[in-house]
Amino acid sequence: MTGQTTPGPASHRYRAGTQRRAIADLMDRLRTEGGVRLVTGEPGCGRSAFLAHAARSFRTGPVWRVRADPADSARPRGGLHGLLRALGRPVPPPAGPAGDTLLTALRAAAGPTPHLLCVDDAHLWDPDSRAALGEAAARVRATGGAGLLLTVPAHRPTVPELAGLPAFPLAPLTPHDAAQLLDEATDHTVDPAVRAQLVSEADGNPALLLALAHRLSPAQLRGHRELPEPVADAEVLDALVGGHLAGLPADHTELLLTVAAAERADGTPGADAPLVHRAAPHSGHHAAVTGPATASPFLVAADGRLRFRSPLLGRAVYATAPPERRRAAHRALAGALPAGLPALLHRSWTVTGPAPHLASALAAAAADPATAPPPALRRTAHTRAAELSTDDAERARQYTAAAEQALLAGDSPGALRLLDAARSRPVPTAVRGRTELLRGRVLLADGPVDDARESFLLAAGLLASAGGGPVAGPGADGPPDAGPPVAAVAAELGAADAAWAAGDSASCLRALTHGHAGAPRPGARGTADAAVPSAARPTLLHDHRDGMRAVLLARFDLAAGPLRRVVDRAQDADDCEELMRAAAAALMLGEVTAARRAGARALAAARTAGYAALEARALEYLAYADLRAGRHQLARAHAEEGLRAARRAAQRNTAAHHHAVLALAASIEGDPVAEHVTAALTTARRHGLAQAATLAQWAAARADLGAGRPREAADRLGPLVRPGPRRGHFAVWMLAVPCYVEAAALAGHPEHARAVVEDFALWAACGADPQAPAQLLRCRALLAPPPAADDLFLRALDRHERTSGAGDFERARTELLHGMWLRRRRRLREARTRLGEALLGFERCGAQVWARQAGAELRANGVAPGTGAGEGAGGTGGGLSRLTPQQLRIARRVAEGATNREVALSLSVSTRTVDYHLRNVFATLGVRSRVELVRLVEQEEKTGAQL
Structure with missing residues (x-):
């Protein structure tokens, strides 16, 4: 046992990830009030690194870090004696209130200043010492004044002496934090694809991640040589957690193996307890799976299921078991199950060579729409079918089907690996076309969109020449559409989506004109979320195609009819893709309420089906619709949730759009926007996302304008909205025109904005944005001579009043600008009324930075906000x-x-x-x-x- 006042070296610096706020709050409380936390986590999760982080963060007083020493733990009160030595206190006599002795010694060593005691692996202390520590912790909880952090493992029940203390479980690393840790450990030499695979294999466990990196050669880390299969093999897992499994009785080991084997074919965490009971080869298992307390300390029984306290431990149990014992466990489980996909999977793990008939049965069961297993389980079944097949073409089909399910489950890197496996041998043209179709979908969500477009175009050519046909996956079993084969239509649609994301209107129009593709959504990205359209969708796709093509040709009069049919047709739909198309069409029609409704239903459909890949996309629709409806705080909530979903699904492009939404919301609410703007632009520039880049730059400019920096805002927005090579995305730049006109006018250069106002008038006339007509009148007022400006401002306010679904923000901006115009013409009484109403409007919608502007104008007008600012404000x-x-x-x-x-x-x-x-x-x-x-x-x- 060692004591020290500064933290020693750790295997890695702790990364708070999703717990950043909770950990910061905990450290604040420890510094100001004291308290106790029992820090728990599975092996390798970073409990020691967390203590080092806590010790570094605690700067208000002395810190002691103590680690259990086996030599001390073997003696009665050995842990207590070691701790007292670390505190520099004399060892107490054998008898007496040990908890009081420990607390007194700790306070005497620290003096009156706040202090922190960190005990690592407190469960390894002898029982008397643990009891003393528990007593001292209980006193600290009651009286405060000191901080205690005790770490114990989460893969076993907490020792009884510490069981009543408040726990602080350490969460796994997020993929982003795991990738950063890996980059640091490898000096940023790891290949991106290898990084993604290692992060996925580690599943948030930092010790496992570092062990996997240490296992690979420099050539493998750089992607120059293939990785071993599996990456996390028995040797790595045994080295990490094997010691926890040593010395277990045989029947105990068999129970753990049966649970671990059952989990592989269950599709959800844990295993069905009655199934394990039926399959258990030893009668000694019965008490473990039927009683409320399991016979194994590594398992938890709840709601008729058994699960490992530590998922990593379950992986190690399965990987380190001899192959014949694993096959025996699967054989027993297959015999205890009725016919179906889980039983077939267990049977597949009992064979040691090719089994074409079993592979066919697995493929059929995985594709059966009547059972609808979750995507992760379908992926496992298709992958196993590919491994058992003898025909190269069939193997490629099954790997492609597995990739589709991996993508829907939110595992984009895994989908790419399966697609690589699918095309590792010569295959028919149609199969290769389907792999390229799926590769394009992966890249559209998480890669350069120009590369995605090329993959889609290649797929379209291959599938059209091969006769097309359905692709495995949801909605993929319908007959071909009239004209090009259905799969080829989906590929053409994907090419249009990619061109839309890149801001390439010409390529987008070509895709919509020369094929039967649908169309990308306005204010967001494309909608090729399912592999191919179902039999019920051809008319919807044609309408969406025709409507979007008309929009790109600026024929808004021709766009309304087909887009309206898309919205109406989705009234009773429960398909996620159809609902997202309806949201896109509603946004183009300016019907934000319908768009929000369709987006919310698409989100519910994605969650019901377990499609993690579509969840982030549905949230993107919903967030954009919220923004267009003026519900900025709700848009922020949906974008924050969508950002988490996009990160879980490894969809960096989708994440960039959520960052753009968050930046736009922050530019209204007055929060800093730089972090979200930088995140959106980083991915947008790397992957060619013109739309996300334009939205982020608009957010930065609007933040400048709200903070009273019109010159900076005009400089940012000018290149985005004026004609030229740097003009923003064709579906976004017109939305930023009102901000630019306001910035240019306030900066003293209204002449710079006159040309774009006429372009904006065409947009306002199409009816796609219900707020655009009022914004157009406001823009004209800012550029008009005094006699006409007043009337234009009043007409703009009247138009705001007659616009249904419009939020307070745009009206308040018009009131603010009108009030400023009136004040500068010494019409002070009218200005007070208008500015007071602007202030109230900004406050109602949470636009704090803009409310400050209105308040400043009121003070310049001689009235403090809230002290009689006219009819729109009052009070003292x-x-x-x-x-x-x-x-x-x-x-x-x-x-x-x-x-x-x-x-x-x-x-x-x-x-x-x-x-x-x-x-x-x-x-x-x-x-x-x-x-x-x-x-x-x-x-x-x-x-x-x-x-």
């Missing part, structure tokens, strides 16, 4: 009345003594957002410290000021 108040509602909430919580992080948690915002708003609070109120802020709040509360 002191200095606090100059704050926006969000600033007021933050000021109150700070005055109550909350830290910035505690404020962030209570308001469900980031700490950075609180820091940003608090700086503005200080500047607005003229205070220089939190102490002054507390005094001001207390003073105004006493005089009746309302917060």
